[in-house]
Amino acid sequence: MKITVIGTGYVGLVSGACLAEVGNNVMCLDVDAKKIAILNQGGIPIYEPGLEDMVKRNVAAGRLQFTTDIELAAQHGLIQFIAVGTPPDEDGSADLQYVVAAARNIGKYMTEYKLVVDKSTVPVGTADKVRAALQEELSNRGMDLEFSVASNPEFLKEGAAVDDFMRPDRIVVGTDDERATNLMRKLYAPFQRNHDRLVAMDVRSAELTKYAANAMLATRISFMNELANLAEKLGADIEHVRQGIGSDERIGYHFLYPGCGYGGSCFPKDVQALRRTAAEYGVPMRVIDAVETANEAQKHLLLSKIIARFGNDLSGMRFALWGLAFKPNTDDMREASSRVLMEGLWERGAYVQAFDPAAAHETQRIYGNHPQLTLVDTPEAALAGADVLTIVTEWKVFRSPDFAVIKANLKHPVIFDGRNLYEPAQMRELGFEYFAIGRK
Ligand SMILES: NC(=O)c1ccc[n+]([C@@H]2O[C@H](COP(=O)([O-])OP(=O)(O)OC[C@H]3O[C@@H](n4cnc5c(N)ncnc54)[C@H](O)[C@@H]3O)[C@@H](O)[C@H]2O)c1
Numbered sequence: 001m002k003i004t005v006i007g008t009g010y011v012g013l014v015s016g017a018c019l020a021e022v023g024n025n026v027m028c029l030d031v032d033a034k035k036i037a038i039l040n041q042g043g044i045p046i047y048e049p050g051l052e053d054m055v056k057r058n059v060a061a062g063r064l065q066f067t068t069d070i071e072l073a074a075q076h077g078l079i080q081f082i083a084v085g086t087p088p089d090e091d092g093s094a095d096l097q098y099v100v101a102a103a104r105n106i107g108k109y110m111t112e113y114k115l116v117v118d119k120s121t122v123p124v125g126t127a128d129k130v131r132a133a134l135q136e137e138l139s140n141r142g143m144d145l146e147f148s149v150a151s152n153p154e155f156l157k158e159g160a161a162v163d164d165f166m167r168p169d170r171i172v173v174g175t176d177d178e179r180a181t182n183l184m185r186k187l188y189a190p191f192q193r194n195h196d197r198l199v200a201m202d203v204r205s206a207e208l209t210k211y212a213a214n215a216m217l218a219t220r221i222s223f224m225n226e227l228a229n230l231a232e233k234l235g236a237d238i239e240h241v242r243q244g245i246g247s248d249e250r251i252g253y254h255f256l257y258p259g260c261g262y263g264g265s266c267f268p269k270d271v272q273a274l275r276r277t278a279a280e281y282g283v284p285m286r287v288i289d290a291v292e293t294a295n296e297a298q299k300h301l302l303l304s305k306i307i308a309r310f311g312n313d314l315s316g317m318r319f320a321l322w323g324l325a326f327k328p329n330t331d332d333m334r335e336a337s338s339r340v341l342m343e344g345l346w347e348r349g350a351y352v353q354a355f356d357p358a359a360a361h362e363t364q365r366i367y368g369n370h371p372q373l374t375l376v377d378t379p380e381a382a383l384a385g386a387d388v389l390t391i392v393t394e395w396k397v398f399r400s401p402d403f404a405v406i407k408a409n410l411k412h413p414v415i416f417d418g419r420n421l422y423e424p425a426q427m428r429e430l431g432f433e434y435f436a437i438g439r440k
């Protein structure tokens with residue numbers, strides 16, 4: 001099938017590549033000419049494991065192309081995926097300007113039936129706005145063309161995005177007409193050869209399902225974070241508690257890892273947007289309110305632990321920092337806990353020597369040449385001359401380091417670990433003061 005994907009970010013580029021991989025003819029459109037130029041030169045503008053090979057393979061096979069030409073893109077795909085950003089507006093609601101602009105562009109240039117699919121995470125009711133914007137553009141041109149609008153929220157995780165798209169747990173498809181339903185079933189048939197993973201519903205339910213999934217996962221994390229804080233005070237070990245509850249099939253093991261808060265481009269913004277929608281409709285969402293408040297506090301936890309140990313004046317101290325990205329296997333720094341920590345340390349006069357396998361470039365873009373930040377190329381280089389070590393992202397490379405090297409480099413053998421990478425008892429044996437989250 002001929003498909004257009006509008007927006008070539010994490011979701012658009014992965015979706016475009018994966019849809020091409022199963023044989024579709026995909027055109028990816030972006031308004032960011034730099035991104036398209038990189039892609040057209042065989043590069044990849046983001047770090048995402050497995051994506052580069054897939055993109056190259058499909059470009060070479062003639063199934064995947066990139067453009068900034070809105071008219072070409074609007075005419076190419078029978079199915080038009082909207083995968084542009086929906087960042088939080090000032091009041092926390094999702095900013096729909098890019099989604100609406102994408103819809104208008106389709107309306108301006110389409111010449112035959114189109115199925116427009118919202119893949120961006122959008123509040124309930126957005127499909128109606130997309131429909132209205134598109135219809136208005138058609139009316140301006142005096143055109144009477146048929147089109148459908150569907151919702152197909154995306155559940156991929158950064159760092160595992162290609163695999164998540166190719167082997168989804170479920171494919172949520174919200175449609176309000178049969179033509180759209182049939183097209184979506186046909187499109188997704190190659191992704192569900194073992195069994196039917198397509199969960200069909202109406203558009204509004206599909207839109208809400210996305211927020212429900214993210215809010216539920218964020219709730220589990222905030223719940224575990226608060227429980228970890230309690231365990232620490234009680235002399236219990238959250239790791240045992242995690243295993244003790246995760247073994248209950250009704251609870252399960254996923255997303256029960258406490259840490260220094262959840263970040264990324266999705267949980268924080270989607271929890272906020274859901275709160276906003278609920279407030280608009282006058283429906284109290286007390287649980288979700290608390291999920292966000294708890295997470296804000298958790299992002300400050302490492303800093304609190306540092307202050308409790310070294311005092312509020314950290315001037316002249318040098319902190320080695322392992323991990324910057326909001327999670328491993330990505331270069332994404334959006335809402336990363338490392339930012340809260342670094343900014344808190346800087347405010348108190350400290351220096352940061354940071355290493356991240358992928359996010360250094362993005363960090364530099366955000367902070368420029370900050371006088372209290374040095375970005376280095378290896379975990380060891382971050383340790384050189386540092387007072388203590390802090391860990392914020394659980395990249396594999398940090399899992400079994402040479403502790404002798406760490407000790408030899410640090411002025412104080414102290415580690416603040418926001419992701420519970422090591423065994424506290426072993427760390428004590430090795431002579432470290434080890435501060436983790438909810439561990440004993
Ligand atoms: N990142 C994730 O892991 C993830 C997962 C599931 C869902 N989502 C949702 O998917 C959406 C996109 O997220 P993302 O992380 O891929 O965003 P992103 O910021 O990485 O990419 C968005 C892209 O859209 C482009 N764009 C903006 N307006 C455009 C227009 N009118 N025409 C063409 N291109 C345009 C931007 O230039 C940018 O390249 C968001 O709603 C997000 O909440 C993200």
Ligand SMILES: O=c1ccn([C@@H]2O[C@H](COP(=O)(O)OP(=O)(O)O[C@H]3O[C@H](CO)[C@@H](O)[C@H](O)[C@H]3O)[C@@H](O)[C@H]2O)c(=O)[nH]1
Pocket residue numbers: 121154155156157158159214217221254255256257258259260261262263264265266267270326327
């Ligand atoms: O047990 C856990 C699991 C995750 N996290 C943190 O939660 C955040 C989000 O992690 P993850 O969900 O793996 O990353 P995202 O790429 O943001 O993916 C989420 O957000 C996407 C965008 O909506 C959805 O598509 C995915 O299904 C959903 O998992 C990160 O900061 C993690 O460190 C924890 O603290 N504890």
